[in-house]
Amino acid sequence: MTIVPATYYNASEQKIWSLLETVCDPEVPVLTVLDLGIVRAVSVDESSTPVAVTITITPTYSGCPAMDVIAMSIRMVLLPEGFPNIDIKQVLSPAWTTDWMSEAGRQKLMAYGIAPPNPRQSVCTPDRFQEEEAIQCPQCHSWHTTMVSQFGSTACKALYKCEDCKEPFDYFKCH
Numbered sequence: 001m002t003i004v005p006a007t008y009y010n011a012s013e014q015k016i017w018s019l020l021e022t023v024c025d026p027e028v029p030v031l032t033v034l035d036l037g038i039v040r041a042v043s044v045d046e047s048s049t050p051v052a053v054t055i056t057i058t059p060t061y062s063g064c065p066a067m068d069v070i071a072m073s074i075r076m077v078l079l080p081e082g083f084p085n086i087d088i089k090q091v092l093s094p095a096w097t098t099d100w101m102s103e104a105g106r107q108k109l110m111a112y113g114i115a116p117p118n119p120r121q122s123v124c125t126p127d128r129f130q131e132e133e134a135i136q137c138p139q140c141h142s143w144h145t146t147m148v149s150q151f152g153s154t155a156c157k158a159l160y161k162c163e164d165c166k167e168p169f170d171y172f173k174c175h
Contacts (some may be wrong), residue, residue: 012044012051012083019077020055026069027154028172030112033070036060037100040091053078054087058096060156098174109172110138115160117174135171137162147171 020039025031033039038057045052055074059067071088078086098117106116115135134143142164150173152159157170 010044010046012046012053013042015081016042016044016053016055016078016083019081020074023070023073023077026066026073027156028109028112028114030108031105033057033074035102035105035108037102037105038070038096048085050085051083052085052087053083054089056089056091058091058094060096062092062095064155098172110136113138113169114157115169115171117172135160137165137167138169139167140165 017034020042021032021034023033025033025036038060039055040058041054041056043054045054057067057070057074067090071090074088075086099119101117109116115138118133118135135145135147136143137145137160140162142162144163145160146163147158148161148168149159151157152170156173158173159168160171161168
């Protein structure tokens with residue numbers, strides 16, 4: 001699904017997109033839902049009273065426990081701004097991919113100490129994920145790192161260790 005440039009939105013839609021820039025991911029609070037690319041669409045029906053807002057989101061993983069919190073956070077941001085009639089829909093297809101993350105989001109991850117997903121890598125297939133890929137340490141920026149566990153602090157991250165600075169770090173897995 002392609003997101004239409006903001007110049008084509010009406011005033012209410014533009015305001016909602018601006019408000020969504022303030023909704024953070026509860027598991028990685030430096031990322032907004034727009035940084036993650038999980039907001040697929042915003043539609044506003046101004047003929048309805050009150051105005052009806054539909055926001056379509058795609059979880060980073062099906063069954064992601066953060067989606068209920070994200071939906072509630074979206075509601076909590078929109079309600080005081082005059083949007084009480086909110087429908088938040090979750091869609092699983094097309095499946096979310098790290099390609100949908102913004103470049104700003106990738107930079108925020110690195111600054112926060114989580115290695116961002118490598119761009120468009122061949123390792124991002126289930127049959128090849130077992131091969132270890134080069135992941136840059138977010139602390140010292142060394143590429144001399146090893147995977148400790150395919151599962152990190154959340155399902156969407158793997159645990160790595162830097163062999164140079166010896167620090168452990170999460171890697172936001174590609175998919």
